[in-house]
Amino acid sequence: MDELCTGLCKLMAEAGADVGLAQFVSLLVGVLLVSGVPLVTVILLIWVERKVAARIQDRIGPNRVGPLGLLQTFADMLKLLSKEDITPTAADRILYNIAPLVSFASVVLIWAVIPFTPFHYGVDLEIGALYFVAIASFGTLSIMAAGWASNNKYALLGAFRVVALLVSYEVPLVFALLAPVMLAGSMSLVDIVNAQTGMWFVVLSPLAFVIFYISSQAETGRAPFDLIEAESELVAGFNIEYSGMKFGMFFAAEFLHVFTNGILMALLFFGGWMGPLFYESPLIAFAWLGVKGTIIYLTTLWLRNTVPRLRIDQIMAFNWKFLVPLSIANLIFLSLALKILQELGMAPRDLIGASFAEVLPATIVMLLINLAMTVYLLGIMRKRGREARRESQAGAALARAGAAGD
Amino acid sequence: MELNAVTIGFFIFSVFTLGGGIGVVTTRNLFQGTIWLMVSLFGVAGYFVLLSAPFLAAVQILVYIGAIAILITFAVMLTRSVTRIRERYIRTVPSFVASLALFLVLLFGVTVPIFGEQNPEAIPAFVMTTRDLGVALVDADGYVAPFLLASILLTAAMIGAIFIARDEES
Known part of the structure; x- marks a missing residue:
């Protein structure tokens, strides 16, 4: 029996089943389980999101269907399913109908590489982190296809x-x-988590975490970057022509994407399944990942419901003139510091399995570098803010003078 | 050729690649053409997976589908007529000659052993990992010079593009 056949497959083969069949069945069960987790989670997530938003806005939220309104999503699903399935006459039929599927699939496919525990994952790809970025590009594609295929100028805009x-x-x-990836020396998500036994990466590189957090908030189209559904400006955005379950797919994809990003951040920066007693049982490891992911997810909801929407030019300026240079500088400083520390023998060459004491000196140096960069950045932001204020005040004074002159 | 998972995968991805290519040149709709192009590029990414080069597969999707094809859709949507293009490509004879010549060269190169005897068993069973690829790119004995040259070229191209696109007065 080869190494591909372990666990359930091995049990079945020992019970007398054909090895090929056993392999197929166990793979099928695995695929169903891995894709089932996000599909079931999203039903609950919609309730969580609405309830949290309601509480922040001093409302009660869904409370009629089932205890605490837990079954509200099922009622909504039935409503969406029973609606008429409309395809606009002038739409590009195939693209119009495929776009919501691609949108949802682009999020579910990320779960293939997410390790739930040290031993339970869909697949431990050597290029896990890159796979995540590559799959995300399908989401972009689906929005473009939906906007164009609807044949509606507002959708296209x-x-x-x-x-x-x-x-x-x-x-x-x-x-x-x-x-x-650089700290762990690997793109595999399992290796990245294993490299955090000594210290979480959020401590080693807090700026990278902040940049990742802001950009993933933008990637999911949440406030302050919620241009996707700027109702007051765009009618409804790219999904204006969609109704029924096809709209529901876009909706579910967005909600799931936010939670998926929470889990990803927990894996990349917060040690994933690491926590007290995680080695005792996979269930405890799984629970730690869930707790960390959920806390990050809840902070994104909090942010979403607190801040107002930015204008598109402000969003673009913030990205290209601030976030991109910052992320590049952060990467340069991080790699330089890491190499110098390794040459000086202050940091282990391989963080996988390194203990807390081994990583501590490197952590202190990294934290100091990050602190220095943050202080410098805050200085720049303060200067820019002052200039902008002075300009706007000067503009207002000019306008007053002009009005008085008439 | 024995029928196993790799062979079946090869045929599926070939259908994607060739079918996408046919779609690109036959459709009368520019946007659908870019979608077909993405299907074709996706098939090529599949080949990389079959050849145990997952890094190249991911980069293929990220760069070609995620960046280049999206840019093409932008450009397409800014053109005047996207659907029902009536203009036909008229230089059919030179195109036919060029593609036939390319096909014959490829056929000749694959079937006739110009570069020595082809022996599939002689290829070492060595799977290049992503780490090996990364090391080869920065190793002095590897490809560090071409890698740096390409980086400088790309940077120069980017600065040039910004300079050309910039407003005169600013």
């Missing part, structure tokens, strides 16, 4: 704005993603 936003924020996202 919405798609233009969103794709410009997504393509731009992919740049700092990838640069920030390189920080954990």
Whole structure:
């Protein structure tokens, strides 16, 4: 029996089943389980999101269907399913119908590489981090296809704005993603988590985490970057012509994407399944990952419901003039510091399995570098803010003078 | 050729690649053409997976589908007529001659052993990992010079593009 056949497959083969069949069945069960987790989670997530938003806005939120309104999503799903399935006459039929599927699949496919525990994952790809970025590009594609295939000018305008936003924020996202990859010396998500036994990467590179957090908030199209559904400006954005379950797919994809990003950040920066007693049982490891991911997810909801929407030019200026240079500088300083520390013998060459004491000196140096960069950045931001204020005050004074002169 | 998972995968990805290519040149709709182009590029990414080069597969999707094809859709949508293009490509004879010549060269190169005897068993069973690829790119004995040259070229191209696109007065 080869190494491909372990676990369930091995049990079945020992019970007398054909090895090929056993392999197929166990793979099928694995695929169903891995894709089932996000599909079931999203039903609950919609309830969580609405309830949290309601509480922040001093409302009660869904509370009629089931205890605490837990079954509200099922009622909504039934409503969406029973609606008429409309395809506009002038739409590009095939693209119009495929776009929501691609949108949802682009999020579910990320879960293939997410390690739930040290031993339970869909697949431990050698290029896990890069796979995540590559799959995300399908999401961009689906929005473009939806906007164009609808044959509606508002949908197309919405798609233009969103794709410009997504393509731009992919740049700092990838640069920030390189920080954990560089620290771990591997793109595999399992290796990245294993490299955090000594110290979480959020301590080693807090700036990378902040950049990743901001850009993933933009990638999911949440406030302050919610150009995707700027109702007051775009009618509804790229999905204006969609109704029923096809709209529901876009909706579910967005909600799931936010949670997926929470889990990803927990894996990349917060040690994934690491926590007290995680080696005792895979269930405890899984619970730690869930707790960390959920806390990050809740902070994104909090942010979404607190800040107002930015204008598109402000979003673009913030990205290209601030976030991208910052992420590049962060990467340069990080790699330099890491190499120098390794040459001096202050940091282990391989962080996988390194203990807390081994990583501590490197952590202190890294933290100091990050602190220095943050102080410098805050100085720049303060100067820019002052200049902008002075300009706007001067403009207002001019306007007053002009009005008085008439 | 024995029928196993790799062979089946090869045929599926070939259908994607060739079918996408046919779609690109036959459709009368520019946007659908770019979508077909993405299908074709996706098939090529599949080949990379079959050849145990997952890094190249991911880069293929990220760069060609995620960046270049999206840029092409932008450009396409800014053109005047996207659908029902009536203009036909008229230089059919030179195109036909060129593609036939390319096909014959490829056929000749694959079937006739110009560069010595082809022996599939002689290829070492060595799978190049992503780490090996990365080391080869920065190793002095590897490809560090071409890698740096390409980086400088790309930077120069980017600065040039910014300079050309810049407003005169600013």
